[in-house]
Amino acid sequence: MKHTNRKTLSKGIKYLAGALPLALIGPSVLYSAFNNQDKDLYIPILLLGILASFAAIFFMFKGIMTMVNAFFDKE
Template sequence: MGLSLICMFLGPTLIYIAFSNQEKALYIPLLILSLLICGLAVYLAFIGLRTIMDSMFQQSSS
């Protein structure tokens, strides 16, 4: 969940930086990287929430 939180702030920040520098040569790679980081944030959030929910509602095997 901590990595997800970092990615949730880093991704939109990089998107803002990419869109504010559209005339630069690294515009497209930075935009692709930032979109991948945003996707990673969503993925990590789902994995973290699933882990938390599994630990809370785990069935007892006895």
């Protein structure tokens, strides 16, 4: 009988916990950048928002895949 690998599961939960703030911050920064297109810092803030959004997607994917591996006992 196989059991869930708790160490791997906790690692996946940590990835998802790290993705949560990025998933909230990224779109907020993008919204702020698009509302201030006439400012000098438009491009750096836009890039920061895009980077945060992609990082959130990456950490969500990595967290879900890590949790699936923990459930199905893959290393």
